[in-house]
Amino acid sequence: MLTLSAQGLPGGPLRELARRRNCRSRRISSWDRTGGNDDRLHIFPGETKTLAEIGGAGCITHIWLTAMCSEKHFLRKAVLRMYWDEETVPSVEVPLGDFFGLGHARTKNFSSQPLTMGPQDGRGFNCFFPMPFAAGARLEVTSDCSEAELFLYYYVDYEAYTSLPPDMLQFHAWWNRENPCRGTGDGQESNEAFLFEGINQSGNDNYLILDASGKGHYVGCHLDIENLRETDEFNWYGEGDDMIFIDGEPFPLSLHGTGTEDYFGTAFCPIQEFSSPYHGIILPGESNWAGKITLYRYHIEDPIVFDQSIRVTIEHGHANKRSDDYASTAYWYQAEPHRRFAPLPPAGKRLPRE
Numbered sequence: 340m341l342t343l344s345a346q347g348l349p350g351g352p353l354r355e356l357a358r359r360r361n362c363r364s365r366r367i368s369s370w371d372r373t374g375g376n377d378d379r380l381h382i383f384p385g386e387t388k389t390l391a392e393i394g395g396a397g398c399i400t401h402i403w404l405t406a407m408c409s410e411k412h413f414l415r416k417a418v419l420r421m422y423w424d425e426e427t428v429p430s431v432e433v434p435l436g437d438f439f440g441l442g443h444a445r446t447k448n449f450s451s452q453p454l455t456m457g458p459q460d461g462r463g464f465n466c467f468f469p470m471p472f473a474a475g476a477r478l479e480v481t482s483d484c485s486e487a488e489l490f491l492y493y494y495v496d497y498e499a500y501t502s503l504p505p506d507m508l509q510f511h512a513w514w515n516r517e518n519p520c521r522g523t524g525d526g527q528e529s530n531e532a533f534l535f536e537g538i539n540q541s542g543n544d545n546y547l548i549l550d551a552s553g554k555g556h557y558v559g560c561h562l563d564i565e566n567l568r569e570t571d572e573f574n575w576y577g578e579g580d581d582m583i584f585i586d587g588e589p590f591p592l593s594l595h596g597t598g599t600e601d602y603f604g605t606a607f608c609p610i611q612e613f614s615s616p617y618h619g620i621i622l623p624g625e626s627n628w629a630g631k632i633t634l635y636r637y638h639i640e641d642p643i644v645f646d647q648s649i650r651v652t653i654e655h656g657h658a659n660k661r662s663d664d665y666a667s668t669a670y671w672y673q674a675e676p677h678r679r680f681a682p683l684p685p686a687g688k689r690l691p692r693e
Contacts, residue, residue, distance in 0.1 A: 362498040367391040369493050379407075382417075382482040382489040390478040391495040396503040399470035401496040402478075405462050406435065410487035412444040415689045417489055418481045423509045424474040428679055433514040434689055435480060437668045439464040441621050442563030443631045443691045452616040452639055453559075453670070468558075468670065470510040473503040483686035508555050508672035513680055515667050516689065517546055519567055520655035522662030530572040537658030541590055542582040544659045545652035548667045552648045555673025557583075559637035560651070561621075562603070565664035565692055566629050574627045575608045576663055579654030586647040594643065599653065603634040631691070637670075664692060 367390070371377045382388045410416065414436025421431035436444055440454035446461035457463040470476070476497075482489045521544065525533050539545075548560050566576045577599030582592055596602045600609055604618030610628070613619045617640065622633040643649070651669060655661050683689075 360498070362397075362500050365393075365397070365497050365499050367393070367495045367497075369491060378492060380480075380491040380493070382480060382491065384482055384484045384486060384488075387479055387481040388491075390480060390491070390493055391476065392478075393472070393476045393497060393499075395475065396473050396500040397476070397497050398472070398500070398503075398507075399476065399495060399497045400467070402464075402466040402494065403496075404435075404439070404464045404491060404493040406464075406492075407490040408484060408487050410484045410489075412690050413482075413484055413487070413489060414446070415442075415444040415691065416483040416485075416686045418483065418683060420479050420481070421470070421510075421512075422477045422479075423470075423472045424476075424675070426675065430509055430675075430677060431512040432680055432683055433512050433668050437514055437561075437563070437666070438512060439466060440561055440635060440668075441633055442561065442666050442668070443565075443622070443633065445622075445631075445691075447621055449614045449619065449621045450616075451614065451619060451635060451637055453637055454635075468510055471503055471507040472509070473507075485686075509675055509677075510670070510672055511551070511555075511677055512668060512670050513549065513551075514683070515547055515669075515681075516665065516684065517655075518664045518666070518688075519662040520546055520659070520665050522655060523658075523660045524662070530570070533660055534573065534575060534578060535657055537660060539580070539654060539658045542584070542592075542652055542654075545582055546579075546655050546665045546667075547650070547652055549649060549651040549669035549671060550678070551645075551671060551673060552678045553673045553676070554646050555649075555671055556642035556644045557638060557649055557651060557669070557671040558642050559617075559635070559639070560667050560669045561633055561635040562653070563666040564632040564634075566624060566632065567663050568661065571627075574629065576624070576628050576632065576656070576661065577608065578657035579659070579661075580657075581651075581653045583643060584648075584650040584652070585643070585645050586649075599634075602653065603636045605634075642672075
């Protein structure tokens with residue numbers, strides 16, 4: 340997003356590097372305090388450990404993390420939570436792997452502006468979302484693994500301020516899943532009618548990506564789909580319109596899209612991997628779009644503003660006919676207090692399908 344330099348000229352991130360900053364650069368990491376090389380946090384099954392606890396005002400500018408565990412699907416079994424300004428309920432509550440941009444308890448090399456997974460094989464996680472706080476921050480991870488120890492290596496880089504400007508909002512992230520979505524089934528329709536025909540004039544049965552109240556702006560999501568329909572016919576999982584309800588706006592909406600691939604910045608039933616700063620396809624699915632899919636769209640240049648509430652939804656297939664496995668992570672900023680999240684499902688309900 341463009342800002343203004345002191346001379347009133349437009350400037351971007353590189354231009355802003357020359358501006359004087361009145362803060363202190365700080366880091367909390369997992370370095371071995373004994374001076375040895377065990378530079379990691381040890382978390383046993385059922386334990387919650389604090390990654391960082393920061394007092395005063397500041398802003399987290401970067402998180403790097405990598406994880407090791409011998410237990411399958413541990414990236415869905417571990418949960419990352421973040422608390423701002425001494426709040427007692429988290430502003431971030433997301434399975435560890437999903438927070439960094441890819442679901443299905445998988446890692447894969449990809450690059451977007453706010454989130455990346457880098458070599459080797461996507462196991463180097465990075466987050467560049469700024470996370471301001473006025474009176475403190477706490478980051479913690481809970482392991483819901485059943486047997487194996489979880490090891491975390493991490494950096495939390497931040498700036499320390501004397502005070503936080505009053506117009507700064509807090510960062511939030513929320514994970515959701517519907518497994519499977521409540522579709523209508525094929526019935527007696529032709530394949531073409533099932534995929535492309537039908538009417539939805541309410542959005543009531545859409546898949547829910549975000550439901551928040553307060554004042555803020557939505558900055559994007561990734562959507563993780565498993566195609567559960569078994570057929571040799573054309574089996575495109577998309578055609579679901581994105582529908583974003585702002586401040587209780589009735590149907591028809593100001594923000595109504597035209598199809599799944601369209602919202603995620605692609606076109607024509609894509610089967611190719613693609614990675615860009617603001618949108619992409621990390622997992623395109625297998626033959627005939629079978630298996631696991633991950634798409635992302637980050638509203639960095641075009642955040643979606645709400646004054647009272649927001650509901651970000653998308654159809655699961657046109658007119659919500661399909662019954663696939665949907666999961667998502669939404670990211671947004673808002674003034675506190677935020678709406679309390681629905682309880683995160685237990686680990687067994689979070690696991691990807693085999």
